[in-house]
Structure formats: structure tokens, C-alpha cells
Amino acid sequence: MPTTRTADGLTRIAVVGASGFVGATLVERLLARGRYTVVPLIHSTGSAWRLSRHALDLRTVELLSPEALRTALRGCTHVVNCSSGPREVMLRGLENLLGASLAEGVQRFVHLSSVAVYGDPPPPEAVHEDAPTRPVRDTYGANKLRQDQLVQAACRRGLPSVILCPPYISGAYSMFVLRVLQAIQEERLALVDGGDTVVNLVDVQNLAQAIELALFCATADAQRVFVNDDAGTTWRQFASPLADLAGRPKPPSISRDEASHWLGAAKTAPSTLRRRMKRLVASNQVRTILQEDPLITKLFQLTKSGMGFLPPSARERLDGILRPPKRRRPHAAAHPPYDERLCRLQLRGLRHACDRAREVLGYRPEVSFARSMEAFQAWYRATHGWGADYAPLFEELLRTPAAPKSGDAAEM
Amino acid sequence: MVGAGKIAASAHLPAALALPNVELVAIVDPVVTRGQALAREFGTSARAVTKLDDVLGELDGAIIATPNFTHCEVALRCIEAGVATLIEKPLATTVEEGETIARAARERGVTVAVGYTTRFDESVRVMARLLKAGDFGEIRRFAYQSGSKGRWAPLTGYTLDRRATGGGVVMVTGTHFLDRMLSWFGYPDEIAYEDDADGGPEANALARFGYTSRGRFKGRVRFSKTVSLKGGFVMETDEGTVVLLDDLKQIVFRPRSQPSVETIVRERHGFGHRKRGHFQLQLEDFVEATQTRRPAMVSAEQGVESLRLIEALYSCRQPMRTDWYACPPRERQTA
Numbered sequence: 127m128p129t130t131r132t133a134d135g136l137t138r139i140a141v142v143g144a145s146g147f148v149g150a151t152l153v154e155r156l157l158a159r160g161r162y163t164v165v166p167l168i169h170s171t172g173s174a175w176r177l178s179r180h181a182l183d184l185r186t187v188e189l190l191s192p193e194a195l196r197t198a199l200r201g202c203t204h205v206v207n208c209s210s211g212p213r214e215v216m217l218r219g220l221e222n223l224l225g226a227s228l229a230e231g232v233q234r235f236v237h238l239s240s241v242a243v244y245g246d247p248p249p250p251e252a253v254h255e256d257a258p259t260r261p262v263r264d265t266y267g268a269n270k271l272r273q274d275q276l277v278q279a280a281c282r283r284g285l286p287s288v289i290l291c292p293p294y295i296s297g298a299y300s301m302f303v304l305r306v307l308q309a310i311q312e313e314r315l316a317l318v319d320g321g322d323t324v325v326n327l328v329d330v331q332n333l334a335q336a337i338e339l340a341l342f343c344a345t346a347d348a349q350r351v352f353v354n355d356d357a358g359t360t361w362r363q364f365a366s367p368l369a370d371l372a373g374r375p376k377p378p379s380i381s382r383d384e385a386s387h388w389l390g391a392a393k394t395a396p397s398t399l400r401r402r403m404k405r406l407v408a409s410n411q412v413r414t415i416l417q418e419d420p421l422i423t424k425l426f427q428l429t430k431s432g433m434g435f436l437p438p439s440a441r442e443r444l445d446g447i448l449r450p451p452k453r454r455r456p457h458a459a460a461h462p463p464y465d466e467r468l469c470r471l472q473l474r475g476l477r478h479a480c481d482r483a484r485e486v487l488g489y490r491p492e493v494s495f496a497r498s499m500e501a502f503q504a505w506y507r508a509t510h511g512w513g514a515d516y517a518p519l520f521e522e523l524l525r526t527p528a529a530p531k532s533g534d535a536a537e538m
Numbered sequence: 539m540v541g542a543g544k545i546a547a548s549a550h551l552p553a554a555l556a557l558p559n560v561e562l563v564a565i566v567d568p569v570v571t572r573g574q575a576l577a578r579e580f581g582t583s584a585r586a587v588t589k590l591d592d593v594l595g596e597l598d599g600a601i602i603a604t605p606n607f608t609h610c611e612v613a614l615r616c617i618e619a620g621v622a623t624l625i626e627k628p629l630a631t632t633v634e635e636g637e638t639i640a641r642a643a644r645e646r647g648v649t650v651a652v653g654y655t656t657r658f659d660e661s662v663r664v665m666a667r668l669l670k671a672g673d674f675g676e677i678r679r680f681a682y683q684s685g686s687k688g689r690w691a692p693l694t695g696y697t698l699d700r701r702a703t704g705g706g707v708v709m710v711t712g713t714h715f716l717d718r719m720l721s722w723f724g725y726p727d728e729i730a731y732e733d734d735a736d737g738g739p740e741a742n743a744l745a746r747f748g749y750t751s752r753g754r755f756k757g758r759v760r761f762s763k764t765v766s767l768k769g770g771f772v773m774e775t776d777e778g779t780v781v782l783l784d785d786l787k788q789i790v791f792r793p794r795s796q797p798s799v800e801t802i803v804r805e806r807h808g809f810g811h812r813k814r815g816h817f818q819l820q821l822e823d824f825v826e827a828t829q830t831r832r833p834a835m836v837s838a839e840q841g842v843e844s845l846r847l848i849e850a851l852y853s854c855r856q857p858m859r860t861d862w863y864a865c866p867p868r869e870r871q872t873a
Contacts, residue, residue, distance in 0.1 A: 181737035509762060
């Protein structure tokens, strides 16, 4: 129940990133409650159709503009950050959002983080939130970790905050479930060890429930809180109803060893310091910076144009220095046509526990796994399906490849 | 150029500047800096002005690319001044407004064209000719779908306001296919329709059409602004299956008697069109129609017909299911 109110008697909740999957679900949920004033903040009107059909007052806000954010948050008692975007928006935008929240006296800040902060794959200790965080630099997980640190710093400066860490999000509108379904449709999903491994899912309604609880829970110390569904669902249980929905046979099974082998996970050559330095010097980012200097650009051009006059061996050597070393992908030729990402996820073999969510938020998932899948199926059939009578026409459409972009058919 | 928004910048201005017999005189927009920025970007000497009336006397024609709800008022001012108008689709937000524009154009003898650009596509024109000649055989049924997760975001964001657009995905995006459908098959005899609007513009819509007077066939059409769908048209006839994807590059015909064969159907000598985009072809047609006093490829009357169909759909609207988590009836009883 809300514990804080504005002068007009309502809790005023700003949802930043309201047009996204989680944001839109949350806005719909909070509005259905009827006891909050909801301020949906969006980045672009183009992606806000799911919410605009409710005739809401949607406000566009630029996260990179501190002034615009202060204006948008004026009078808000609570803020939920569901925004995403490129690195600059994720980091500088969040700094601005936290600054505006502090300046406007926001009473609770709920930030949507991700289990990606623990790295890919996460360490075995990532069953619990206190596990070491080891995302690879410049990845989504690293940006999410930096975001967590920003929220924790703002919390220390007086902004009561909760950080929620969902795994993959399921339910109606889920792009993750859609991806798995499409992999099954295209026969690109293999189940590792017959699908006995655990899939970490949270239904979007359960996540929205957790966010609502986080808005009013007693502890707001910016510690990470995992939010999962309650069931230890396996990949087999997950894939089975999707295979039925796709009208395809159950996905084939491959052994863990087989999966590890073709993913090359165990055999990636260690990166030496020399290779790393070469990659750094020849990287696009460094090249871009260097090319801002006209003298260096000229030198680079002269070197390249002069290469033609060198003997082949010297040319090859110089070319090797100027070009970034290629990342080797062992066994690439031997890859079966499976979705690599989905295969990697199955190799994690880790289930994030949501004991802290139970304890701190009082979280008890409202939507069961079965109901979550039913919701996805209902949404999918309504938005993608044609019914049995028109299905053959739809198949004809799907199996028609796009025409070649260049080179008219007549010239072929 | 009336309106200095995204469609002006991305399509109309490049088309106008590419035509040797078109002189761009002015860019009209209430926010003058938008017009100035466009003029700078395209290196044109066209003046950026805030009031249409300031330049009306200098014009032979106007391209109206403003939010839908302003089309009628702007068009009437142009027509009253004897200025031919090319109006971005849809013609207006209601049939009544559309008829007002069409009537004024007739009375003043002014050319009005509506911006259904896909009609200038070669495949769409070939399809129209072959359908008219009955070359695909007797139609049994057709289906069409298009879906994208938003993407197009006008500068003013007016598409979020149902009153400003006159509707939702059907009016904003679907109207292109409905226009093609009308040009291919005529006005349907039966319609049924559902969408997910909840006071605002609908994001998803499903329409069913029945044709009884010109053949006997049915069609099912889906538009979405929340899911990405492979867009295209597919038609089943007694001779086979016809597919035209939304890239509109080529018609594919799969004869019923030869399931392993497919034929690409296209204009034999039509490749010159491909070098010019739809918007350029549309503007060429508009200029020629204005100069020769012939009707434009897509006339105001055809624009009204599209609005009439959309209004008919909205008037028989049934709500689409959106409560994905609702208990099935059996569980509700036990709950």
C-alpha cells in the first residue's frame, strides 16, 4: 500500500521508459490500481503505440537534458527507471535522472537492473545477489553494473532506492519468448541434455508486481534484488508449449559436451597482451580519434598509398600491423545451425534465487509459469496468427523471400 | 512545401528538388526554424515562412505535409487561391472533410492529388492491370498484413492523439493498403472489424472484407504498431497463389497445377521507374495533371473513398482481446 502521498492525496509515480515492454506493462498495472497518478515518460512517440491506445498523457523527455528531466519529474513522489538505450543514455542519462530525482525530493527510486551484471556466464555464486560482478568491459552487463553503482551512490546521497534484477522476461509481448519460438519455427533450437537445465524467467506481470512492491517497501538501500518466477522451470518445459504453438516437433537434444564443443567455449585461444594492444591500436574507436588529427590522417593515407611500392613480404607485414587482428572463432565451420545465444544460456546451469525479494519486498509471484505461457500464446495468436482457415495463405507469404535489393532479376 | 516535418525532409523535398520543372518557392511551417533548417540542409533558396497566406499568390502548387487534422483547412485555403494541392495521405480525418475538399476542388477547377505513393509502384500497377484482365484466374480469398514496432515518429508526435490523426494504425499506416485494395477490387460489400483502441488511437486492427458483387471472395487484413510482421499481400485464385511483399519489388505467382514452380511477374520495359522513387513519380504525376488538367493518379474522390472505408470500419468496431492474463472461463468459475 502507498505510504507517501502528494498534496492532492495521490502518489505520483513517474515511469521512465514507459513505452518499453516492462514500462508499458507497469503503467497499465499502476493505472488499473486506480490509486496512483502515473506520469509515463517516453523517449520517442514512434514506439508508444501500446500506451497511446489508452489515450494517456504521454510526455516525451530527453534523458540527456537535465533541465527537461527536472521539469518532467516536478511533483513526482516516486520514480521507476525502465529506460534503455545506447551507453551514453544509460550512463549520463541515468546520472541526470538521479540528479533530477534528488533535486525534486523524490521519495523512492526503483531501478531496473539485470542479472547481466554478473557476467556471461555468471559465476556459480550468482545464485544470490552478493556474488561477485564480472561483466566483460563495454558490454551491456558492464553498463548495467555502472548504472547500479550510480544508483547506489545516489542512495548514499539521500535517494532511497531499490535495484531489481530480472533475468529473461516472459509473458505477453515478450521478445525473448518470441525469439525462442522463432528459433523453434526455424529449427534452430537445440535442447542441451534434453532440456533438463533451468531457464531463469520472470513473467512481466510478476516483475511489474515486484516493482510496485519496491515502490513502497520498508528497505530501500539500493541493494540488488533478484526477481524470478517461483518455479524451477526447465528448458524442456519452456520449449514444449512453444513447439506446440509453432506446430513443430520438439527441438532436438544435444549433450552438454557437444554444445560446449561447437560453441568453442572451452577452446578459445587466450588473448595475449600483444594481441590486445594490437587490437586496441587498430580498433575503430582509436582510429576515429586519430583521424581527427589532420597530420595523422595524412600520414596514414601516405603510408597506405606507399604500400603499393613495397615488396609483397614487407607489404604483408605492414598490412598486418595496420589491420586489427581478427578474432578467431574456433570450429566456426563445424557449427550446427542452432541459435548460439540460446545454447549458451542453457549451459549456465544456474538458478537465481529470489529469497531477498520475498524478504525485502514481500514478493510472491502472482502469475504461474503455466499462466505466463498461456498469456504469451494468447497474445501471439491474436497478433501473429491467422486461424486455421487462413494459415495456408500466411505460410505462402512467409515463404516468399524478399526480392534482391540490387541487380534486377532481368539481368540475372 | 507546407509542413517542415519528417516526411517533408525525407521524401517530398528531395522529390521536388530532383524535378527540373519544379521550383521550390517556400517552406511553410509555424516553427520557422524548421523551415530554415530544411532550406539550409537541402541548399535551396526557398524562403522559410510561418504563414501560408504570405506566399500563396506566388504558387502554382502546394504539397501539404502537415498533421492530418490540418489537411482540410490548409487545402481549402490553397484551392480557394487556385493553387493545386498534393495532400499527404490520408486526405483528411473524416469523410465530411474529404468531401468538402473534393467539392471545392471541382468547383474551382483545381487539381487535388492524394499522397498514396505506393500506387506509383510498378508492381502495384501491374497487379491492377492483371486483376482487371482476370489473368490470375478467379479470386477465392486474399490476406494482407503489415506490422512494425512504431518506428515512424513525427516531429510533433501528433500520431498519439486520435483527434489529430482521425484514427490509429488504420488511418496512419493501413490506409496505404486500403487504398490499393480499393483500386484493385473496388469497395467491399461486407466488412467486419476489431481493434484494441481504449480511447486513443488503435495500435492493432483486424479487418475482414467480403466481395459479392464483383466476384465472390473474402479477405482478411491486419495492421499492427506493436509487433513486427513480415508485410505483404497474398491472394488465392483458382489458378494459383499470388504474393506481393511490402517491398513491392515483384509479384510472385505460384500456379496450382505446378506446386514446385513460381513465376516472377513484372513489367517488361518498366525499369526506368525504379531509378525514380515513389515520391518523385507522384510529384511528376501531380505536376503533369496540373499542367494538362487531367485527373491525378490518386484523385480527391479516391481519397474520399478511402476515408469512407475507414469510417465504415470504425463504425462497426468490435473490441479486440487485450487482456492476455484473463482466466479462461473454466478457471474463472473456480476462482
